[in-house]
Amino acid sequence: MASATRPDDAERVLDALRQHLDGRRDVVAGVDDRVGRLAGLLSDFVTDGGKRMRPRFALAGWTAAVQDTGQIPDEVITACAALELIQACALVHDDIVDASDTRRGRPTVHRSAEALHVKAGWKGDAERYGTSQAILLGDLALTWADEMFVTSGVSPEALSRALAPWYAMKTEVLSGQMLDVLAEASSATDEATPAKVNRFKTAAYTVERPLHIGAALADAGPETVTALREFGVAVGQAFQLRDDLLGVFGDPEVTGKPSGDDLREGKRTLLLARAMTLAPQDDVDFLLGVIGTEVDAAELDRARTILVDSGAVISIEAEIDALTSRALQAIETDAITDQGRDTLRDLAAAATRRQA
Amino acid sequence: MASATRPDDAERVLDALRQHLDGRRDVVAGVDDRVGRLAGLLSDFVTDGGKRMRPRFALAGWTAAVQDTGQIPDEVITACAALELIQACALVHDDIVDASDTRRGRPTVHRSAEALHVKAGWKGDAERYGTSQAILLGDLALTWADEMFVTSGVSPEALSRALAPWYAMKTEVLSGQMLDVLAEASSATDEATPAKVNRFKTAAYTVERPLHIGAALADAGPETVTALREFGVAVGQAFQLRDDLLGVFGDPEVTGKPSGDDLREGKRTLLLARAMTLAPQDDVDFLLGVIGTEVDAAELDRARTILVDSGAVISIEAEIDALTSRALQAIETDAITDQGRDTLRDLAAAATRRQA
Structure with missing residues (x-):
C-alpha cells in the first residue's frame, strides 16, 4: 500500500502542525496571555479543518521519488x-482582501478577532481591530511556516535542495494573488489574466511546487522532477477550473461558502x-452588470x-478533462515509482472531481 | 577604524538590498508586468530611506565578537x-493598521497603491485596493527577508546558530505588535502593557536580537552574547522611550510625521x-478624552x-539616561572587542539622543 495514501499520514501531518503551533503559542503567551489567546485563533484555524492539499502533494512528491x-x-x-x-497566511490575508465573513463554514479569523473586541465591550472600531490582528496573525503564520520548514530536521543537503522551490513558490503565489486583486479591480475580461492567476496563484502553489519540494527532499533526479512538475501544472490548473465552477454552481452546504460567492466578490x-x-452581447452586458454586486437569487439564476x-x-469541463489526461500521461514514466503514481492518480481525481 | 562605522558598510547594505530586490522583482515581473510595477513600490520603499538601525546593530554585534x-x-x-x-513588512503592515497616510515624509505603500487605482480610473473602492495590495507586498517583504537571510552565503554552521535568534525575533516583534494593537483597542492605562510592548516590539526587535544575530553569525561565546543582549534590551527600551517623546514633541519637519501623531492614533x-x-485627575480626564481623537492645536498644546x-x-528622560548607562556598563567587558564597544557607544547615542 502506498505510503502517502496511508490514513495515518494525515494524522501525522496534523500532529506535526499541533506540535509546532503549541510551541510557538507558548512563546507568544510568554509575552502576554491576551496575545496568546489571539494566537489561539490561528492554531484553531489551522488544526480545525481544511483539505491539507499542499502537504498531501508534497508527500506524494516524496513517495514518487523514493522506492x-x-x-x-x-x-x-x-x-x-x-x-x-503558508496556506493559513494566504487564507487569513485573502479573507481580509475579499472581505469574507465565513471560511469552512465558520467565521473568518478577522471576524473572530472582531468578535473578541465586541465581546470585551471596547470602544473604537471593532472591524478595524479584527482586520489589524488578522494581518498580524497571517504574518505569524508565514513566519512559523519558514521556521517549521527550516528546522524540520531534514538534512542540510535536503533542505538546501528544497529551499529553491520553497522560496520560488512563495514569490509565485503572492505574485498570482496580487494579479488576482489587480484583475478584479481593473475589471479584466481577457482570458490571459485569469490563466496566469491560475498558473501561479493555484497551480504552482497548490500542486507543482509542493510536488517539487517533496521530490527535492527525496533527492529526486531531473526526470522525476520534470514529470512531477508537468503533472502539477496540469492538475493545478484543472483544480482551479473546478473551483471556478464550484464558485458559481457549488452547493453551499458542501462548500461552506454562500452560493455564487465568486460573482458577488467580482472574481x-x-x-x-x-x-x-462565447455569449451574445446582451448576456455579456448582463454579466458585466452583476459581477461584483450583491447578486440576488434571480440574477444568480440568470x-x-x-x-x-x-x-x-x-x-471549461472539457479543459478540466484535457488537463487531467495530460497530467496522468506525464507520470507514465519509470522515473515515478508505482506507489507514487497510484497516489498521484488518487489526488488528481480528488482535486478535479471534488464538490467542495 | 572600526569596520561597522565605516561609511561604506551602509552603502554595502544598500547594495545587497538592491541586488536581492532586483532579482526578486524580475521573478514577479515574469509572472506579470503590472504586478512587477507593484513590487516596485516595495523596492522603492526599502531603498529610498530609513535609518537601517537593525542591519547596523547586527553588524555591530558581529564586530563586537570578531577581533x-x-x-x-x-x-x-x-x-x-x-x-x-522584515522591517519593510512591519512598516507596510503597521501603516495599514494605523491608517497612516505618510511615512518618511512620503505616501505610505497602501496609499501609493491606492493612488495607482485612482490614476487608472478603475471603478470600485480604491482604498480597499491599496490596502489589499499593501498586505500582499508586506507578505512579499517578509518572504524575501527569509530568503535573503537563508541564502546569504554564510556557512551552514553560522546560519544554524543565527536562525534561533532570527526566528525568536520574528515571533517576538509580532507578539509585541499584537499587544500594541490590543492595548490601544482596550484603552489600557497601566504601565505594564506599554512596558511589554517596548520590550518585545522595539527592544528585542530593533536592538537585542539584531546584535544577537550578528554575534551568532560570528560564533561569539556566551559572555559576549549575554553582554550584547543586556546592552540591547536597555538601549532598545531607551530608543522606544525617545520615540514616545518624539511622537508628542517631535518636529514634523525632522520626523516626517504630523506633530502629535501618537496622541491622534491613540498609541x-x-x-x-x-x-x-502622576497628573491630577482633571488632567488625566482631559488626556483620556483627547487620546485617539483628531486633537487640534490647542488640545495638543494642553x-x-x-x-x-x-x-x-x-x-521618562531620567529613565532613558538610566537605561543608557546600564547599556554602556554591560559592554565594559573583555568579551566585547574595542572596535565593537566604540561602535555600540555611537549607536547607543544615536538611538537615544536622536530627533527623528
Whole structure:
C-alpha cells in the first residue's frame, strides 16, 4: 500500500502542525496571555479543518521519488506539513482582501478577532481591530511556516535542495494573488489574466511546487522532477477550473461558502472570461452588470443559465478533462515509482472531481 | 577604524538590498508586468530611506565578537541587510493598521497603491485596493527577508546558530505588535502593557536580537552574547522611550510625521501611562478624552503641558539616561572587542539622543 495514501499520514501531518503551533503559542503567551489567546485563533484555524492539499502533494512528491519507502520519516512529514502554515497566511490575508465573513463554514479569523473586541465591550472600531490582528496573525503564520520548514530536521543537503522551490513558490503565489486583486479591480475580461492567476496563484502553489519540494527532499533526479512538475501544472490548473465552477454552481452546504460567492466578490475567473467570449452581447452586458454586486437569487439564476447556455461550462469541463489526461500521461514514466503514481492518480481525481 | 562605522558598510547594505530586490522583482515581473510595477513600490520603499538601525546593530554585534575584522565579509553584510526587509513588512503592515497616510515624509505603500487605482480610473473602492495590495507586498517583504537571510552565503554552521535568534525575533516583534494593537483597542492605562510592548516590539526587535544575530553569525561565546543582549534590551527600551517623546514633541519637519501623531492614533505609550499616574485627575480626564481623537492645536498644546507639568517627561528622560548607562556598563567587558564597544557607544547615542 502506498505510503502517502496511508490514513495515518494525515494524522501525522496534523500532529506535526499541533506540535509546532503549541510551541510557538507558548512563546507568544510568554509575552502576554491576551496575545496568546489571539494566537489561539490561528492554531484553531489551522488544526480545525481544511483539505491539507499542499502537504498531501508534497508527500506524494516524496513517495514518487523514493522506492520502497516504508514509513515516511518524521522530518519529511514536518517539512511537508509546514506548507499548511503558508496556506493559513494566504487564507487569513485573502479573507481580509475579499472581505469574507465565513471560511469552512465558520467565521473568518478577522471576524473572530472582531468578535473578541465586541465581546470585551471596547470602544473604537471593532472591524478595524479584527482586520489589524488578522494581518498580524497571517504574518505569524508565514513566519512559523519558514521556521517549521527550516528546522524540520531534514538534512542540510535536503533542505538546501528544497529551499529553491520553497522560496520560488512563495514569490509565485503572492505574485498570482496580487494579479488576482489587480484583475478584479481593473475589471479584466481577457482570458490571459485569469490563466496566469491560475498558473501561479493555484497551480504552482497548490500542486507543482509542493510536488517539487517533496521530490527535492527525496533527492529526486531531473526526470522525476520534470514529470512531477508537468503533472502539477496540469492538475493545478484543472483544480482551479473546478473551483471556478464550484464558485458559481457549488452547493453551499458542501462548500461552506454562500452560493455564487465568486460573482458577488467580482472574481475574474477563466469561466467568466470564457462566457464573455462565447455569449451574445446582451448576456455579456448582463454579466458585466452583476459581477461584483450583491447578486440576488434571480440574477444568480440568470448568470448560471448564461454560463451554461453560452457553452462556457462545457468548454471549461472539457479543459478540466484535457488537463487531467495530460497530467496522468506525464507520470507514465519509470522515473515515478508505482506507489507514487497510484497516489498521484488518487489526488488528481480528488482535486478535479471534488464538490467542495 | 572600526569596520561597522565605516561609511561604506551602509552603502554595502544598500547594495545587497538592491541586488536581492532586483532579482526578486524580475521573478514577479515574469509572472506579470503590472504586478512587477507593484513590487516596485516595495523596492522603492526599502531603498529610498530609513535609518537601517537593525542591519547596523547586527553588524555591530558581529564586530563586537570578531577581533581584527578588516573588511566585513559580503555574506555577513547580506545576512544582516535582510533584517531591513522584515522591517519593510512591519512598516507596510503597521501603516495599514494605523491608517497612516505618510511615512518618511512620503505616501505610505497602501496609499501609493491606492493612488495607482485612482490614476487608472478603475471603478470600485480604491482604498480597499491599496490596502489589499499593501498586505500582499508586506507578505512579499517578509518572504524575501527569509530568503535573503537563508541564502546569504554564510556557512551552514553560522546560519544554524543565527536562525534561533532570527526566528525568536520574528515571533517576538509580532507578539509585541499584537499587544500594541490590543492595548490601544482596550484603552489600557497601566504601565505594564506599554512596558511589554517596548520590550518585545522595539527592544528585542530593533536592538537585542539584531546584535544577537550578528554575534551568532560570528560564533561569539556566551559572555559576549549575554553582554550584547543586556546592552540591547536597555538601549532598545531607551530608543522606544525617545520615540514616545518624539511622537508628542517631535518636529514634523525632522520626523516626517504630523506633530502629535501618537496622541491622534491613540498609541498607548509608557509616557502617557506615566502621566496618568502622576497628573491630577482633571488632567488625566482631559488626556483620556483627547487620546485617539483628531486633537487640534490647542488640545495638543494642553496635552504637552500636562505631560511636562506632571513630571512624566522628566521621569521618562531620567529613565532613558538610566537605561543608557546600564547599556554602556554591560559592554565594559573583555568579551566585547574595542572596535565593537566604540561602535555600540555611537549607536547607543544615536538611538537615544536622536530627533527623528
